[in-house]
Amino acid sequence: MHEILVKAREEHYIPPEKRSNKYHGGMVEHKSWLGVLYTVILYAFMAIIILICIVPMWHVLTSSLSDGSILLFKKGIVWWPIQDSGAESMFNWGGYKLLFRNRGIWSGFLNTFIYVAGSTTLGFVLNVIGGYTISRKSMLSRPLALMLVLTLMFHGGLIPTYMVIKALGMVGTRWALIIPGCTSGIFMVIMANAFRNVPESTIEAAEIDGAGHFTIMFQVVLPQSLSIATVIILNTVILHWNSWYPASIYVPTKRNLWPIQLWIKEILAQNQPSSFLQAANPDYNKYLLQYCVILIASLPVLLLFPLFLKYIEKGVIIGGVKE
Amino acid sequence: MVQKPNTEFQAKQARLIHSIPKLSFGKRLKKDLKKNWVVYVIFLPVLLYVLLFNYAPLFGLVMAFQDFNVLKGVFGSSFNNFANFKTLFFRDNFGIVLRNTAGMALLNLTVGFIVPVIFALLLSTIRHKRYKRVIQISSYIPYFISTVVVVALWKEFLDEGGVIANFLSWFGFRNQNWLANNKVPVFWLINTAIDIWVGFGYGAIIYCAAIANVNPNLHEAAAIDGAGEWKRMWHVSIPSIIPLVVTMLTLRIGTVFLQGFDKVLLLYSPSIYSTADCLTTYIYRIAFAGSADYGVSTAAGLFQSAIATTLLIISNYLNRKITKSSLF
Amino acid sequence: MAKISFQDFSAYYKLKKKKYVLSLNKITLEIPSESFFVVVGPSGSGKTTLLKAILGGVELTDGLLIINGTSVENIKKKEANISYLSQEYSLYPHMTVYENVAFPLRRMRTDFQEIDLRVKTVLDYLKIDFLASRKPRQLSYGQMQRVAIARALVKNPRIMLFDEPFSNLEPTLKNELRLTLKNIHQEFKPTIIYATHDLTDAFILGEKIAVLNGGELEAIGTKEEIENSDKAFVRSFLSR
Incomplete structure (x- = not known):
């Protein structure tokens, strides 16, 4: 046997000077000029993609610091804050000052905060309860699970839902924006799956020690499903932070209840260039207002999401891409 | 929990496997309630929520068959059977609305679907890890911007003199406000483009994960055979993720009708109703703007729901057929 | 105190929707209070089911199982003051050892x-x-089992159930823990029921030993009685 191996090695021996640079799937590969070309094009293309993704928000940032009267007529991307030739500094803070003084907008932020916090918390509790009940081995867990799943398939639609909420007296109040959309059957199903993966022995041990169901839910099962719970919470927070549509339906006239996104929509609608040109003594900083508020409203999510990237990506993979 | 019997034991007990006459349903229920009543009581808030906000509205669907009068309410309004549906279907613009909806959905399922996949594949050929990460994180940014802001931005860019309008003018298109252009695929393309811009990074996540999880031995074997990045992508990565792609596509068929409408609502304007109006915005307008015909609006909603549910069932069936697994 | 008695007790567990398998067949035995009772038998003989039955965790049963004068169905887990230890990981992974034991x-x-x-x-x-x-x-696994014992012990239980807890441990550690169990029994005097397929365990620890096979009680008695038993199965089991 040994001789065969030695012979084989001799036959296939390539002296070092003749060996090519090829390594198995390793870092150095034989580069053809075609491969290099491809790489260059690809990297350049990706750079364009990066720009396409980042530039719009950059544009918002720079616009918010520009001079409003010039900005009105500027077409195209603002690469750097544009100022009047006589301006003292690079940045015009007028828009932000106006933002700071605008009561309505701050109430918008407060409202969004309330809605996000309220909806997420309520939704989370319901998710845990729903998921727990379905994940138990009991007679009713299957029918109940079916009931939840059916909600994903059949919808009453816009009007019927509106009428139910109206009948509950919630139209025109904050509750319409906290309770109705706070959770969905799919989250409960996901939580139930996570709970089912918790080793039964830990639950049994708790039962033997006399733990009641609430204890088991929040102290045994949930802590072991923390990553999935985090994903659900993150998704809910982002969803509600960016939401405007329910508010436009349920509290259309009550500005003091508007979430921030609705305010943005309003300001955008008001800031048509035509209205500025017609006014006698326009405050051009008002035109900046939309950029300032967009920036401030988007900043929290944009700054925070990189921190939770791990969870977000994991969540997508676990849950499949929804929407 | 209880140890599974080994085969020797099983053989011996075979004759002892009982088909225990099950306790009657009522008795079993009673026993179960006695044991688990706490859990069911805890479930009540969830039950309440689901009944109120998911099932109660279903009763409102009866409005689709009524000559609904706000003052008379649901119980006071008279039934007009399918008159609402007749009104709906034979309205002038209903056919157009359907066409628009179908057009946008089709684009969503073709172009809109394939872009994240391609992006994920291209990304997988980038070897510089830092750069790859930067690209990925940048690609997520549009997803986290709110719809209102997204629409605002695109409105600005698509306007006459805006970036996109300028860009297109290099190709010979007249520099114009594209959101006022009423020719057929214009709005649909804009809508799909926005969808892609917003979702391609986030949508690529699952494909990136799948590509990364391909058995590295396959890649090594291909590399040994002399395949470079590009060839490896073609011959290893793509075939490996085809099952996933197919699954995602079939799932998407089921949900394509249910999303993205608030964007259209913000984007469109009366001048482009004839290409931009889709089923969901149509329902919205019938209900909240102008005629406030709740009956017809609900009928339209029911119609849309029926289509969506049918698609969901079809997609689930397809999915199961293809991958021998199901959504639920 | 904590006397446990099985009378004609049978237990079934669910195989499929309508099919149940007989796991314990008309067992009659008495476990005296404060004794160290060992149940031996090959895998699948029903030892775990016996222990679970005491916990009230078997759905379908026949016959009587009386603990301290009350039938097991009427006992609430919380008040029963029983503890249970098995081979499986049962510690709460998100809590520290201290919190686990304090739970x-x-x-x-x-x-x-x-x-x-x-x-x-x-x-x-x-x-x-x-x-x-x-x-x-x-x-390490050995440390985990000791924590599990601690958690079982801390509430001063009247009945302690052990389901082959040490079978995955190396011999030295096994010995040490066996000794610990014996000490616990002497100091705290709970009723201990210990299931195992290892005869050494049984003979070292058990005051009274029951031999199970295929859900049936083959023999019961003290160590000497079992050793001198003339029942066929017991002899074959002893010779393994």
Whole structure:
């Protein structure tokens, strides 16, 4: 046997000077000029993609610091804050000052905060309860699970839902924006799956020690499903932070209840260039207002999401891409 | 929990496997309630929520068959059977609305679907890890911007003199406000483009994960055979993720009708109703703007729901057929 | 005190929707209070089912199982003061060792200082006090089992059930823990029911031994009685 191996090695021996640079799937590969070309094009293309993704928000940032009267007529991307030739500094803070003084907008932020916090918390509790009940081995867990799943398939639609909420007296109040959309059957199903993966022995041990169901839910099962719970919470927070549509339906006239996104929509609608040109003594900083508020409203999510990237990506993979 | 019997034991007990006459349903229920009543009581808030906000509205669907009068309410309004549906279907613009909806959905399922996949594949050929990460994180940014802001931005860019309008003018298109252009695929393309811009990074996540999880031995074997990045992508990565792609596509068929409408609502304007109006915005307008015909609006909603549910069932069936697994 | 008696007790567990398998067949035995009772038998003979039955965890049963004068169906787990230890990982992975051991006491709403005292005492007794702030994933399997014993012990249970807890451990550790169990039994005097397929375990620990096979009780008695038994199965089992 040994001789065969030695012979084989001799036959296939390539002296070092003749060996090519090829390594198995390793870092150095034989580069053809075609491969290099491809790489260059690809990297350049990706750079364009990066720009396409980042530039719009950059544009918002720079616009918010520009001079409003010039900005009105500027077409195209603002690469750097544009100022009047006589301006003292690079940045015009007028828009932000106006933002700071605008009561309505701050109430918008407060409202969004309330809605996000309220909806997420309520939704989370319901998710845990729903998921727990379905994940138990009991007679009713299957029918109940079916009931939840059916909600994903059949919808009453816009009007019927509106009428139910109206009948509950919630139209025109904050509750319409906290309770109705706070959770969905799919989250409960996901939580139930996570709970089912918790080793039964830990639950049994708790039962033997006399733990009641609430204890088991929040102290045994949930802590072991923390990553999935985090994903659900993150998704809910982002969803509600960016939401405007329910508010436009349920509290259309009550500005003091508007979430921030609705305010943005309003300001955008008001800031048509035509209205500025017609006014006698326009405050051009008002035109900046939309950029300032967009920036401030988007900043929290944009700054925070990189921190939770791990969870977000994991969540997508676990849950499949929804929407 | 209880140890599974080994085969020797099983053989011996075979004759002892009982088909225990099950306790009657009522008795079993009673026993179960006695044991688990706490859990069911805890479930009540969830039950309440689901009944109120998911099932109660279903009763409102009866409005689709009524000559609904706000003052008379649901119980006071008279039934007009399918008159609402007749009104709906034979309205002038209903056919157009359907066409628009179908057009946008089709684009969503073709172009809109394939872009994240391609992006994920291209990304997988980038070897510089830092750069790859930067690209990925940048690609997520549009997803986290709110719809209102997204629409605002695109409105600005698509306007006459805006970036996109300028860009297109290099190709010979007249520099114009594209959101006022009423020719057929214009709005649909804009809508799909926005969808892609917003979702391609986030949508690529699952494909990136799948590509990364391909058995590295396959890649090594291909590399040994002399395949470079590009060839490896073609011959290893793509075939490996085809099952996933197919699954995602079939799932998407089921949900394509249910999303993205608030964007259209913000984007469109009366001048482009004839290409931009889709089923969901149509329902919205019938209900909240102008005629406030709740009956017809609900009928339209029911119609849309029926289509969506049918698609969901079809997609689930397809999915199961293809991958021998199901959504639920 | 904590006398357990099985009378013509049968237990079934669910195989499929309508099919049940007989797991224990008309068992009649008595477990005297405060005794160290060992149940031996090959895998699948129904030992685990026997223990689960005492916990009230078997759905379908026939016959009587009486603990301290009350039928097992009427006993609430919380008041029963039983503890159960098996081979499986049952520690709470997200809590430290200290919190794991304290958990039963918190369920019983003992006050904070007493919890502290008892947990520390028990950890000390089992010589694992240095592990108090570690999480289960940082422990070796042997250490985990000791923590599990601590958790079982801390609520001073009247009945302790052990389901082959040491079969995955190396012999030295096994010996040590066997000795610990014996000491626990002598000091705290609970009724211990110990299931195992290892005869050495049975003979070292058991005051009274029951031999199970295929859900049937083959023999029951003290160590000497079992050794001198003339029943066929017992002899074959002894010779393994």
